[in-house]
Protein backbone atom coordinates (compact mmCIF):
# COMPACT_ATOMS: atom_id res chain seq x y z
CA UNK A 1 0.00 0.00 0.00
CA UNK A 2 1.37 3.40 -0.82
CA UNK A 3 0.73 5.99 1.81
CA UNK A 4 -0.54 9.27 0.38
CA UNK A 5 1.72 12.18 1.15
CA UNK A 6 -0.27 15.04 2.63
CA UNK A 7 0.42 18.48 1.21
CA UNK A 8 -1.61 21.50 0.26
CA UNK A 9 -1.85 20.23 -3.34
CA UNK A 10 -2.82 16.67 -2.36
CA UNK A 11 -5.54 18.00 -0.05
CA UNK A 12 -6.84 20.30 -2.78
CA UNK A 13 -6.92 17.36 -5.19
CA UNK A 14 -8.81 15.21 -2.67
CA UNK A 15 -11.30 18.03 -2.20
CA UNK A 16 -12.11 17.92 -5.94
CA UNK A 17 -12.25 14.11 -5.98
CA UNK A 18 -14.72 14.16 -3.10
CA UNK A 19 -12.09 12.37 -0.99
CA UNK A 20 -12.89 9.13 -2.86
CA UNK A 21 -9.25 8.36 -3.57
CA UNK A 22 -8.20 8.50 0.11
CA UNK A 23 -6.43 5.27 1.06
CA UNK A 24 -6.64 3.86 4.61
CA UNK A 25 -4.05 5.45 6.88
CA UNK A 26 -2.65 2.07 7.85
CA UNK A 27 -3.42 -1.52 6.82
CA UNK A 28 -5.42 -3.74 9.20
CA UNK A 29 -3.11 -6.76 9.25
CA UNK A 30 -3.73 -9.86 11.42
CA UNK A 31 -1.08 -10.49 14.08
CA UNK A 32 2.03 -12.45 13.04
CA UNK A 33 3.13 -15.39 15.26
CA UNK A 34 6.21 -13.48 16.50
CA UNK A 35 7.73 -9.99 16.69
CA UNK A 36 10.99 -8.49 17.94
CA UNK A 37 9.06 -6.10 20.17
CA UNK A 38 5.44 -6.08 21.37
CA UNK A 39 3.97 -2.85 22.69
CA UNK A 40 0.92 -3.43 24.92
CA UNK A 41 -1.39 -0.42 24.61
CA UNK A 42 -2.26 1.62 21.52
CA UNK A 43 -2.48 5.03 23.13
CA UNK A 44 -0.29 7.94 22.06
CA UNK A 45 2.64 6.79 24.19
CA UNK A 46 2.59 3.20 22.85
CA UNK A 47 2.21 4.32 19.22
CA UNK A 48 4.95 6.94 19.57
CA UNK A 49 7.23 4.28 21.08
CA UNK A 50 6.61 2.00 18.09
CA UNK A 51 7.22 4.86 15.65
CA UNK A 52 10.56 5.87 17.19
CA UNK A 53 11.65 2.21 17.45
CA UNK A 54 11.16 1.90 13.69
CA UNK A 55 12.26 5.38 12.65
CA UNK A 56 15.33 5.87 14.86
CA UNK A 57 16.47 2.42 15.96
CA UNK A 58 15.75 0.29 12.88
CA UNK A 59 13.50 -2.00 14.94
CA UNK A 60 10.63 -2.49 12.52
CA UNK A 61 9.32 -5.94 13.38
CA UNK A 62 7.05 -4.41 16.02
CA UNK A 63 3.39 -4.88 16.93
CA UNK A 64 1.22 -2.49 18.91
CA UNK A 65 -1.55 -4.50 20.59
CA UNK A 66 -4.63 -2.51 21.58
CA UNK A 67 -7.61 -4.06 23.33
CA UNK A 68 -10.08 -1.52 21.90
CA UNK A 69 -9.36 1.05 19.23
CA UNK A 70 -6.17 3.14 19.13
CA UNK A 71 -6.43 6.36 21.07
CA UNK A 72 -9.59 5.10 22.81
CA UNK A 73 -7.98 5.31 26.24
CA UNK A 74 -6.78 8.47 27.93
CA UNK A 75 -5.22 9.74 24.70
CA UNK A 76 -8.67 10.32 23.20
CA UNK A 77 -10.21 11.49 26.48
CA UNK A 78 -7.85 14.19 27.66
CA UNK A 79 -8.00 17.99 27.57
CA UNK A 80 -4.70 18.14 25.60
CA UNK A 81 -2.87 20.75 27.68
CA UNK A 82 0.83 20.90 26.75
CA UNK A 83 3.47 22.68 28.83
CA UNK A 84 6.91 22.03 30.30
CA UNK A 85 7.11 24.44 33.27
CA UNK A 86 7.57 21.73 35.90
CA UNK A 87 9.63 22.31 39.05
CA UNK A 88 12.08 19.42 39.32
CA UNK A 89 15.12 19.29 37.02
CA UNK A 90 14.34 15.74 35.91
CA UNK A 91 10.79 16.73 34.94
CA UNK A 92 11.94 19.91 33.22
CA UNK A 93 14.25 17.83 31.02
CA UNK A 94 11.55 15.26 30.21
CA UNK A 95 8.67 17.62 29.43
CA UNK A 96 10.85 20.14 27.60
CA UNK A 97 12.19 17.30 25.45
CA UNK A 98 8.56 16.58 24.53
CA UNK A 99 7.66 20.22 23.82
CA UNK A 100 10.60 20.49 21.41
CA UNK A 101 9.38 17.40 19.56
CA UNK A 102 5.82 18.82 19.46
CA UNK A 103 7.10 21.91 17.67
CA UNK A 104 7.72 20.12 14.36
CA UNK A 105 5.76 16.91 14.94
CA UNK A 106 3.29 17.62 12.11
CA UNK A 107 6.20 17.88 9.67
CA UNK A 108 7.97 14.81 11.11
CA UNK A 109 4.86 12.64 10.78
CA UNK A 110 3.47 14.38 7.69
CA UNK A 111 0.22 14.56 9.63
CA UNK A 112 -1.38 17.66 11.05
CA UNK A 113 -1.50 17.17 14.82
CA UNK A 114 -2.71 20.79 15.16
CA UNK A 115 -0.15 21.71 17.80
CA UNK A 116 -1.16 25.20 18.85
CA UNK A 117 1.21 26.98 21.26
CA UNK A 118 -1.33 29.59 22.35
CA UNK A 119 0.01 29.97 25.90
CA UNK A 120 -0.91 28.27 29.17
CA UNK A 121 -1.94 30.62 31.95
CA UNK A 122 -1.85 29.14 35.48
CA UNK A 123 -3.87 31.19 37.95
CA UNK A 124 -2.70 32.04 41.45
CA UNK A 125 -5.49 32.56 44.01
CA UNK A 126 -3.63 32.49 47.30
CA UNK A 127 -0.41 33.68 48.85
CA UNK A 128 0.87 30.13 48.66
CA UNK A 129 0.02 29.83 44.94
CA UNK A 130 1.92 33.04 44.27
CA UNK A 131 5.04 31.78 46.07
CA UNK A 132 4.90 28.39 44.36
CA UNK A 133 4.43 29.83 40.87
CA UNK A 134 7.21 32.38 41.30
CA UNK A 135 9.46 29.58 42.47
CA UNK A 136 8.56 27.65 39.31
CA UNK A 137 9.29 30.72 37.16
CA UNK A 138 12.77 31.06 38.66
CA UNK A 139 13.53 27.33 38.49
CA UNK A 140 12.43 27.27 34.85
CA UNK A 141 14.49 30.36 34.01
CA UNK A 142 17.60 28.59 35.34
CA UNK A 143 16.79 25.61 33.12
CA UNK A 144 16.25 27.81 30.06
CA UNK A 145 12.52 27.07 29.95
CA UNK A 146 10.15 29.98 29.33
CA UNK A 147 7.72 30.78 32.13
CA UNK A 148 6.88 34.24 33.37
CA UNK A 149 4.94 35.89 36.17
CA UNK A 150 2.04 38.11 35.10
CA UNK A 151 0.45 40.72 37.31
CA UNK A 152 -3.33 40.75 37.55
CA UNK A 153 -3.60 43.45 34.88
CA UNK A 154 -1.21 41.58 32.58
CA UNK A 155 -3.20 38.35 33.06
CA UNK A 156 -6.41 40.19 32.19
CA UNK A 157 -4.80 41.63 29.06
CA UNK A 158 -3.63 38.17 27.99
CA UNK A 159 -7.01 36.55 28.65
CA UNK A 160 -9.77 39.20 28.47
CA UNK A 161 -12.69 36.91 29.49
CA UNK A 162 -11.01 36.32 32.87
CA UNK A 163 -12.82 37.71 35.91
CA UNK A 164 -10.15 39.58 37.84
CA UNK A 165 -12.64 41.30 40.16
CA UNK A 166 -12.80 40.91 43.94
CA UNK A 167 -16.16 39.09 43.90
CA UNK A 168 -14.80 35.53 43.47
CA UNK A 169 -14.65 33.15 46.40
CA UNK A 170 -10.89 32.97 45.68
CA UNK A 171 -10.00 36.11 43.68
CA UNK A 172 -7.25 35.80 41.08
CA UNK A 173 -4.00 37.46 42.22
CA UNK A 174 -1.78 36.94 39.19
CA UNK A 175 -0.66 34.11 36.96
CA UNK A 176 2.26 32.17 35.55
CA UNK A 177 2.37 32.07 31.76
CA UNK A 178 4.23 29.67 29.53
CA UNK A 179 3.84 31.14 26.05
CA UNK A 180 5.11 28.01 24.25
CA UNK A 181 2.48 25.91 26.05
CA UNK A 182 -0.77 25.10 24.32
CA UNK A 183 -2.88 22.26 22.95
CA UNK A 184 -2.87 19.67 20.14
CA UNK A 185 -5.48 17.45 18.54
CA UNK A 186 -5.47 14.21 20.56
CA UNK A 187 -6.89 11.81 17.94
CA UNK A 188 -4.55 13.16 15.28
CA UNK A 189 -1.60 12.37 17.54
CA UNK A 190 -2.65 8.71 17.77
CA UNK A 191 -3.50 8.47 14.07
CA UNK A 192 -0.38 10.35 12.94
CA UNK A 193 1.97 8.10 14.91
CA UNK A 194 0.06 4.96 13.83
CA UNK A 195 0.19 5.94 10.18
CA UNK A 196 3.87 6.86 10.26
CA UNK A 197 4.79 3.71 12.24
CA UNK A 198 2.78 1.44 9.91
CA UNK A 199 4.54 2.95 6.89
CA UNK A 200 7.83 1.75 8.43
CA UNK A 201 6.49 -1.80 8.91
CA UNK A 202 4.92 -1.68 12.39
CA UNK A 203 1.69 -3.70 12.77
CA UNK A 204 -1.14 -1.79 14.46
CA UNK A 205 -3.45 -4.49 15.86
CA UNK A 206 -6.74 -3.34 17.32
CA UNK A 207 -9.37 -5.35 19.22
CA UNK A 208 -6.52 -7.47 20.58
CA UNK A 209 -6.51 -7.69 24.37
CA UNK A 210 -3.44 -9.07 26.11
CA UNK A 211 -4.63 -11.62 28.68
CA UNK A 212 -1.34 -13.14 29.87
CA UNK A 213 2.41 -12.58 29.68
CA UNK A 214 4.43 -15.73 29.01
CA UNK A 215 7.85 -16.25 30.54
CA UNK A 216 10.56 -18.77 29.76
CA UNK A 217 12.46 -21.03 32.16
CA UNK A 218 15.03 -18.24 32.68
CA UNK A 219 12.26 -15.90 33.88
CA UNK A 220 12.53 -13.65 30.82
CA UNK A 221 9.44 -12.82 28.81
CA UNK A 222 8.74 -15.00 25.77
CA UNK A 223 5.46 -13.59 24.51
CA UNK A 224 1.83 -12.84 25.28
CA UNK A 225 -1.56 -14.52 25.13
CA UNK A 226 -4.19 -12.37 23.51
CA UNK A 227 -7.84 -12.46 22.53
CA UNK A 228 -6.48 -13.11 19.01
CA UNK A 229 -4.14 -15.94 19.98
CA UNK A 230 -0.58 -16.24 21.32
CA UNK A 231 2.17 -13.94 20.00
CA UNK A 232 5.87 -14.44 20.76
CA UNK A 233 8.40 -11.67 21.52
CA UNK A 234 11.60 -11.35 23.54
CA UNK A 235 10.90 -7.71 24.40
CA UNK A 236 7.60 -6.35 25.67
CA UNK A 237 6.81 -2.73 26.47
CA UNK A 238 3.78 -2.15 28.71
CA UNK A 239 2.17 1.23 27.97
CA UNK A 240 -1.30 0.61 29.35
CA UNK A 241 -1.94 3.77 31.45
CA UNK A 242 -4.84 3.09 33.89
CA UNK A 243 -4.57 -0.67 33.30
CA UNK A 244 -0.85 -0.95 34.02
CA UNK A 245 -1.31 -2.65 37.41
CA UNK A 246 -3.53 -5.25 35.74
CA UNK A 247 -1.09 -5.95 32.88
CA UNK A 248 2.02 -5.99 35.11
CA UNK A 249 0.27 -8.44 37.44
CA UNK A 250 0.27 -10.84 34.47
CA UNK A 251 4.07 -10.93 34.89
CA UNK A 252 3.86 -11.08 38.68
CA UNK A 253 5.02 -7.48 39.21
CA UNK A 254 3.24 -5.28 41.78
CA UNK A 255 3.28 -1.58 40.93
CA UNK A 256 3.33 1.64 43.01
CA UNK A 257 0.20 2.82 41.19
CA UNK A 258 -3.42 3.65 41.89
CA UNK A 259 -6.00 4.11 39.12
CA UNK A 260 -8.51 6.95 39.48
CA UNK A 261 -11.31 8.31 37.28
CA UNK A 262 -10.61 11.75 35.79
CA UNK A 263 -13.34 13.62 33.95
CA UNK A 264 -13.68 16.23 31.24
CA UNK A 265 -16.56 17.86 29.37
CA UNK A 266 -17.23 20.02 26.34
CA UNK A 267 -19.76 22.75 25.69
CA UNK A 268 -21.80 23.52 22.60
CA UNK A 269 -19.55 25.13 19.95
CA UNK A 270 -19.33 28.92 19.77
CA UNK A 271 -17.29 31.44 17.76
CA UNK A 272 -13.66 31.99 18.81
CA UNK A 273 -13.79 33.70 22.20
CA UNK A 274 -11.07 32.13 24.29
CA UNK A 275 -7.47 32.96 23.34
CA UNK A 276 -5.36 30.63 25.48
CA UNK A 277 -5.40 27.76 27.97
CA UNK A 278 -6.28 28.62 31.56
CA UNK A 279 -5.60 26.29 34.49
CA UNK A 280 -6.49 26.74 38.11
CA UNK A 281 -5.09 24.05 40.36
CA UNK A 282 -6.50 25.69 43.46
CA UNK A 283 -10.14 25.78 42.43
CA UNK A 284 -9.72 22.81 40.08
CA UNK A 285 -10.69 23.85 36.59
CA UNK A 286 -8.98 23.77 33.21
CA UNK A 287 -10.31 25.35 30.06
CA UNK A 288 -9.46 26.02 26.42
CA UNK A 289 -11.46 26.34 23.21
CA UNK A 290 -11.13 23.74 20.47
CA UNK A 291 -10.88 24.71 16.82
CA UNK A 292 -14.43 23.39 16.43
CA UNK A 293 -15.48 26.05 18.93
CA UNK A 294 -16.31 23.87 21.94
CA UNK A 295 -15.06 24.87 25.35
CA UNK A 296 -12.98 21.93 26.58
CA UNK A 297 -13.13 21.74 30.37
CA UNK A 298 -11.18 19.47 32.68
CA UNK A 299 -12.17 18.54 36.22
CA UNK A 300 -10.44 16.75 39.08
CA UNK A 301 -10.12 13.06 39.94
CA UNK A 302 -12.46 11.12 42.16
CA UNK A 303 -11.01 10.26 45.54
CA UNK A 304 -11.19 6.47 45.17
CA UNK A 305 -9.61 3.79 42.97
CA UNK A 306 -11.88 2.82 40.08
CA UNK A 307 -11.86 1.38 36.57
CA UNK A 308 -15.42 2.47 35.79
CA UNK A 309 -14.42 5.21 33.29
CA UNK A 310 -17.03 7.50 34.80
CA UNK A 311 -16.68 9.72 37.82
CA UNK A 312 -18.95 11.39 40.32
CA UNK A 313 -21.29 14.12 39.08
CA UNK A 314 -20.23 16.38 41.97
CA UNK A 315 -16.70 16.51 40.55
CA UNK A 316 -17.76 18.07 37.24
CA UNK A 317 -20.33 20.26 39.00
CA UNK A 318 -17.54 21.75 41.09
CA UNK A 319 -15.36 22.30 38.01
CA UNK A 320 -18.22 24.11 36.27
CA UNK A 321 -18.86 26.25 39.35
CA UNK A 322 -15.21 27.33 39.22
CA UNK A 323 -15.43 28.06 35.46
CA UNK A 324 -18.58 30.17 35.98
CA UNK A 325 -16.84 32.22 38.65
CA UNK A 326 -13.70 32.73 36.59
CA UNK A 327 -15.56 33.40 33.33
CA UNK A 328 -19.04 34.80 34.04
CA UNK A 329 -19.63 35.15 30.25
CA UNK A 330 -19.90 31.32 30.06
CA UNK A 331 -22.63 31.04 32.67
CA UNK A 332 -25.44 30.43 30.19
CA UNK A 333 -23.58 27.99 27.95
CA UNK A 334 -24.80 24.43 27.69
CA UNK A 335 -22.55 21.41 28.11
CA UNK A 336 -22.77 18.77 25.38
CA UNK A 337 -20.90 15.75 26.68
CA UNK A 338 -18.87 14.57 29.64
CA UNK A 339 -16.74 11.47 30.05
CA UNK A 340 -14.09 9.89 32.21
CA UNK A 341 -10.72 8.23 31.74
CA UNK A 342 -8.75 6.07 34.17
CA UNK A 343 -5.45 7.65 35.15
CA UNK A 344 -2.57 5.77 36.81
CA UNK A 345 -1.13 7.82 39.64
CA UNK A 346 2.27 7.29 41.32
CA UNK A 347 3.18 8.32 44.88
CA UNK A 348 5.36 11.23 43.67
CA UNK A 349 3.13 12.15 40.68
CA UNK A 350 5.99 11.51 38.25
CA UNK A 351 5.92 8.79 35.58
CA UNK A 352 7.75 5.47 35.62
CA UNK A 353 9.83 4.75 32.50
CA UNK A 354 12.28 1.91 32.12
CA UNK A 355 13.29 -1.62 33.02
CA UNK A 356 11.41 -3.94 35.38
CA UNK A 357 12.53 -6.85 37.58
CA UNK A 358 11.48 -9.20 34.73
CA UNK A 359 14.08 -9.52 31.91
CA UNK A 360 12.71 -8.32 28.58
CA UNK A 361 9.79 -6.51 30.20
CA UNK A 362 9.77 -2.70 30.03
CA UNK A 363 7.19 -0.30 31.44
CA UNK A 364 6.09 3.26 30.69
CA UNK A 365 3.28 4.40 32.98
CA UNK A 366 2.28 6.57 35.90
CA UNK A 367 1.59 9.64 33.76
CA UNK A 368 -1.52 10.16 35.82
CA UNK A 369 -3.49 13.28 35.02
CA UNK A 370 -0.84 14.88 32.82
CA UNK A 371 0.86 12.64 30.28
CA UNK A 372 -0.58 13.78 26.96
CA UNK A 373 1.87 16.67 26.82
CA UNK A 374 4.74 14.20 27.11
CA UNK A 375 3.59 11.84 24.32
CA UNK A 376 6.40 12.48 21.78
CA UNK A 377 9.15 12.69 24.41
CA UNK A 378 7.89 9.65 26.27
CA UNK A 379 7.81 7.53 23.11
CA UNK A 380 11.23 8.81 22.08
CA UNK A 381 13.05 7.96 25.33
CA UNK A 382 11.13 4.69 25.83
CA UNK A 383 12.02 3.48 22.31
CA UNK A 384 15.69 4.12 23.11
CA UNK A 385 15.31 2.24 26.41
CA UNK A 386 13.73 -0.80 24.73
CA UNK A 387 16.06 -0.85 21.72
CA UNK A 388 19.30 -0.56 23.71
CA UNK A 389 18.21 -2.26 26.94
CA UNK A 390 19.53 0.73 28.93
CA UNK A 391 17.51 3.76 30.01
CA UNK A 392 17.77 6.90 27.89
CA UNK A 393 19.57 9.55 30.02
CA UNK A 394 16.38 11.65 30.27
CA UNK A 395 14.39 8.56 31.33
CA UNK A 396 16.96 7.19 33.78
CA UNK A 397 15.79 9.16 36.87
CA UNK A 398 12.23 7.88 36.28
CA UNK A 399 13.18 4.24 36.91
CA UNK A 400 10.83 1.98 38.88
CA UNK A 401 13.70 1.41 41.33
CA UNK A 402 13.46 5.02 42.58
CA UNK A 403 10.79 3.98 45.09
CA UNK A 404 13.15 1.49 46.69
CA UNK A 405 16.02 3.97 46.64
CA UNK A 406 13.96 6.89 47.93
CA UNK A 407 14.93 9.10 44.96
CA UNK A 408 11.56 10.66 44.32
CA UNK A 409 10.84 13.28 41.70
CA UNK A 410 8.33 14.96 43.88
CA UNK A 411 6.07 16.93 41.59
CA UNK A 412 3.25 16.00 44.00
CA UNK A 413 4.67 18.32 46.62
CA UNK A 414 5.61 20.86 43.97
CA UNK A 415 2.24 21.34 42.32
CA UNK A 416 -0.32 19.12 44.04
CA UNK A 417 -2.03 18.80 40.66
CA UNK A 418 -0.31 18.19 37.35
CA UNK A 419 -1.99 18.55 34.00
CA UNK B 420 -21.64 9.95 43.78
CA UNK B 421 -21.36 6.84 45.94
CA UNK B 422 -23.93 6.07 48.62
CA UNK B 423 -21.78 4.70 51.41
CA UNK B 424 -23.28 2.51 54.17
CA UNK B 425 -21.53 3.70 57.33
CA UNK B 426 -21.72 0.78 59.79
CA UNK B 427 -22.57 3.32 62.53
CA UNK B 428 -24.90 5.82 60.79
CA UNK B 429 -26.33 3.97 57.78
CA UNK B 430 -26.23 5.06 54.13
CA UNK B 431 -24.89 8.58 53.56
CA UNK B 432 -23.62 10.47 50.46
CA UNK B 433 -19.95 10.13 49.54
CA UNK B 434 -19.36 13.84 50.25
CA UNK B 435 -19.54 13.10 54.00
CA UNK B 436 -16.60 10.67 53.78
CA UNK B 437 -12.87 10.67 53.19
CA UNK B 438 -11.24 7.82 51.26
CA UNK B 439 -8.33 6.12 52.97
CA UNK B 440 -6.93 3.75 50.34
CA UNK B 441 -6.34 0.01 50.42
CA UNK B 442 -7.30 -1.60 53.75
CA UNK B 443 -5.64 -4.38 55.76
CA UNK B 444 -2.06 -3.18 55.43
CA UNK B 445 -0.61 -3.75 58.89
CA UNK B 446 2.61 -1.90 59.71
CA UNK B 447 5.61 -4.25 59.67
CA UNK B 448 6.14 -5.70 63.17
CA UNK B 449 9.90 -5.11 63.15
CA UNK B 450 10.59 -2.17 60.80
CA UNK B 451 14.35 -2.15 61.48
CA UNK B 452 14.62 -5.70 60.14
CA UNK B 453 12.94 -4.86 56.83
CA UNK B 454 14.88 -4.87 53.54
CA UNK B 455 14.63 -1.85 51.22
CA UNK B 456 12.44 -3.94 48.87
CA UNK B 457 10.04 -4.83 51.66
CA UNK B 458 9.84 -1.20 52.83
CA UNK B 459 9.16 0.06 49.31
CA UNK B 460 6.50 -2.63 48.90
CA UNK B 461 4.80 -1.70 52.16
CA UNK B 462 4.90 2.05 51.53
CA UNK B 463 4.19 2.31 47.82
CA UNK B 464 2.94 -0.87 46.13
CA UNK B 465 -0.82 -1.30 45.94
CA UNK B 466 -3.06 -4.11 44.67
CA UNK B 467 -5.03 -1.57 42.58
CA UNK B 468 -7.29 -4.40 41.34
CA UNK B 469 -9.78 -4.27 38.50
CA UNK B 470 -12.51 -5.96 40.50
CA UNK B 471 -13.07 -6.33 44.22
CA UNK B 472 -11.21 -3.97 46.51
CA UNK B 473 -11.10 -3.75 50.32
CA UNK B 474 -10.63 -0.13 51.24
CA UNK B 475 -10.75 2.23 54.18
CA UNK B 476 -13.18 5.12 54.52
CA UNK B 477 -13.75 7.61 57.31
CA UNK B 478 -17.07 9.28 58.04
CA UNK B 479 -15.40 12.68 58.58
CA UNK B 480 -18.59 14.76 58.37
CA UNK B 481 -20.61 12.30 60.47
CA UNK B 482 -19.64 10.03 63.32
CA UNK B 483 -15.91 10.42 62.59
CA UNK B 484 -15.35 6.64 62.62
CA UNK B 485 -12.99 4.67 60.38
CA UNK B 486 -14.37 1.53 58.74
CA UNK B 487 -13.72 -0.75 55.77
CA UNK B 488 -15.68 -1.27 52.58
CA UNK B 489 -15.67 -4.00 49.93
CA UNK B 490 -16.30 -2.38 46.56
CA UNK B 491 -16.16 -3.53 42.94
CA UNK B 492 -13.88 -1.10 41.09
CA UNK B 493 -15.49 -1.90 37.72
CA UNK B 494 -19.09 -1.13 38.71
CA UNK B 495 -18.33 0.92 41.86
CA UNK B 496 -21.01 -1.19 43.63
CA UNK B 497 -20.42 -1.39 47.40
CA UNK B 498 -20.82 -5.00 48.52
CA UNK B 499 -20.11 -4.77 52.23
CA UNK B 500 -19.10 -2.32 54.98
CA UNK B 501 -17.55 -3.57 58.23
CA UNK B 502 -15.80 -2.14 61.28
CA UNK B 503 -12.05 -1.76 61.57
CA UNK B 504 -10.64 -4.75 63.42
CA UNK B 505 -13.13 -7.19 61.85
CA UNK B 506 -11.39 -9.80 59.67
CA UNK B 507 -10.89 -8.89 56.00
CA UNK B 508 -14.12 -9.36 54.10
CA UNK B 509 -14.00 -12.32 51.69
CA UNK B 510 -13.44 -10.99 48.19
CA UNK B 511 -16.48 -12.90 46.95
CA UNK B 512 -18.75 -11.68 49.75
CA UNK B 513 -22.03 -10.35 48.46
CA UNK B 514 -21.40 -11.84 45.04
CA UNK B 515 -24.67 -13.74 45.23
CA UNK B 516 -26.54 -10.63 46.31
CA UNK B 517 -25.11 -8.65 43.41
CA UNK B 518 -25.87 -11.37 40.90
CA UNK B 519 -29.47 -11.42 42.04
CA UNK B 520 -29.48 -7.72 41.29
CA UNK B 521 -30.39 -6.67 44.81
Ligand SMILES: Cc1cc2nc3c(=O)[nH]c(=O)nc-3n(C[C@H](O)[C@H](O)[C@H](O)COP(=O)(O)OP(=O)(O)OC[C@H]3O[C@@H](n4cnc5c(N)ncnc54)[C@H](O)[C@@H]3O)c2cc1C
Nearest residue numbers: 041043044045067073074075078079081210341371372373
Ligand atom coordinates in the same frame (compact mmCIF):
# COMPACT_ATOMS: atom_id res chain seq x y z
C1 LIG C 1 -10.11 13.61 31.45
C2 LIG C 1 -8.63 13.63 31.26
C3 LIG C 1 -7.96 14.84 31.04
C4 LIG C 1 -6.59 14.88 30.86
N1 LIG C 1 -6.00 16.07 30.57
C5 LIG C 1 -4.69 16.11 30.27
C6 LIG C 1 -4.09 17.33 29.84
O1 LIG C 1 -4.76 18.35 29.69
N2 LIG C 1 -2.76 17.34 29.54
C7 LIG C 1 -2.00 16.21 29.66
O2 LIG C 1 -0.81 16.28 29.41
N3 LIG C 1 -2.55 15.02 30.05
C8 LIG C 1 -3.87 14.95 30.35
N4 LIG C 1 -4.44 13.76 30.74
C9 LIG C 1 -3.59 12.56 30.90
C10 LIG C 1 -3.29 11.92 29.55
O3 LIG C 1 -4.51 11.66 28.88
C11 LIG C 1 -2.54 10.60 29.74
O4 LIG C 1 -1.45 10.75 30.63
C12 LIG C 1 -1.98 10.11 28.41
O5 LIG C 1 -2.91 10.26 27.36
C13 LIG C 1 -1.60 8.66 28.54
O6 LIG C 1 -1.31 8.13 27.26
P1 LIG C 1 -1.08 6.59 27.10
O7 LIG C 1 -0.83 6.35 25.67
O8 LIG C 1 -0.07 6.15 28.08
O9 LIG C 1 -2.46 5.95 27.62
P2 LIG C 1 -3.82 5.55 26.87
O10 LIG C 1 -4.16 6.48 25.78
O11 LIG C 1 -4.83 5.32 27.94
O12 LIG C 1 -3.41 4.19 26.19
C14 LIG C 1 -3.30 2.95 26.90
C15 LIG C 1 -3.96 1.90 26.06
O13 LIG C 1 -3.70 0.62 26.60
C16 LIG C 1 -4.78 -0.20 26.25
N5 LIG C 1 -4.77 -1.41 27.07
C17 LIG C 1 -4.98 -1.51 28.40
N6 LIG C 1 -4.92 -2.80 28.79
C18 LIG C 1 -4.65 -3.53 27.66
C19 LIG C 1 -4.48 -4.93 27.43
N7 LIG C 1 -4.57 -5.84 28.41
N8 LIG C 1 -4.21 -5.33 26.16
C20 LIG C 1 -4.12 -4.42 25.14
N9 LIG C 1 -4.28 -3.09 25.32
C21 LIG C 1 -4.54 -2.65 26.57
C22 LIG C 1 -5.98 0.71 26.51
O14 LIG C 1 -7.14 0.26 25.83
C23 LIG C 1 -5.48 2.06 26.02
O15 LIG C 1 -5.89 2.38 24.70
C24 LIG C 1 -5.83 13.68 30.94
C25 LIG C 1 -6.48 12.46 31.18
C26 LIG C 1 -7.87 12.42 31.32
C27 LIG C 1 -8.53 11.10 31.54
Ligand SMILES: [Zn+2]
Nearest residue numbers: 425428478482
Ligand atom coordinates in the same frame (compact mmCIF):
# COMPACT_ATOMS: atom_id res chain seq x y z
ZN1 LIG D 1 -20.93 7.33 60.50
